[in-house]
Amino acid sequence: MRLRKKYWARPELEASHIVRTDQYDHKGNWSEEFKNKNDIHLELGCGKGSFIAEKSRQNDNINFVGIDLKDEVLVFALRKVIEVRAVKAEQNINVRLMPLNIMFIDDVFAKDEISRIYINFCNPWPKERHNKRRLTHTKFLTNYKKFLKVGSEVWFKTDDTGLFEDSIEYFKQCGFEILFLTYDLHKSGFEENVITEYEAKFASIGKKAMFLRAKLNKEN
Structure with a gap:
């Protein structure tokens, strides 16, 4: 099914601390992005984010990166991660999301x-x-x-x-x-x-x- 374009999705993604639209600038430096040396787990095609959000909640000692192609999907993953983690600041969330062609x-x-x-x-x-x-x-x-x-x-x-x-x-x-x-x-x-x-x-x-x-x- 073809997704309807949501023009508000990219601004919402870009306003978030946990979304990286400069993804190519972090190669070799993802530990610096997370500000720790914890293992990094990667979800390919994170969809609306329920999986990566719950994995993040269960594993504070692991960093997570979720990738999906469409802003219109990734914006819901962003909202789900924030909802499930329910922390005071996005900076405390061990997740990064990226729009990317795999x-x-x-x-x-x-x-x-x-x-x-x-x-x-x-x-x-x-x-x-x-x-x-x-x-x-x-x-x-x-x-x-x-x-x-x-x-x-x-x-x-x-x-x-x-x-x-x-x-x-x-x-x-x-x-x-x-x-x-x-x-x-x-x-x-x-x-x-x-x-x-x-x-x-x-x-x-x-x-x-x-x-x-x-x-x-x-x-x-």
């Missing part, structure tokens, strides 16, 4: 800056000619390895079986070890799951979420 992500982070990546219900791009657009495709995984620490993980959730099974092979081809895998996340006993807006909607009609944790075991 194709350019390796221009934003330097080697070893990211300790975990979350990919939640990305576009499955089911047609074979479109497979390289998948955020778990080897093309993207190769880029992530440029800034993901060795020994760190990618956590991936989807409701698309074809994408899930192909992604298992993508991870293996790129030197990742599958640590955990389930075709029914909500019945798997995995206790660290944070439910996204999309996930809640489809769980309510009995649709299953598939999930894996993949660990990067070697350099490029």
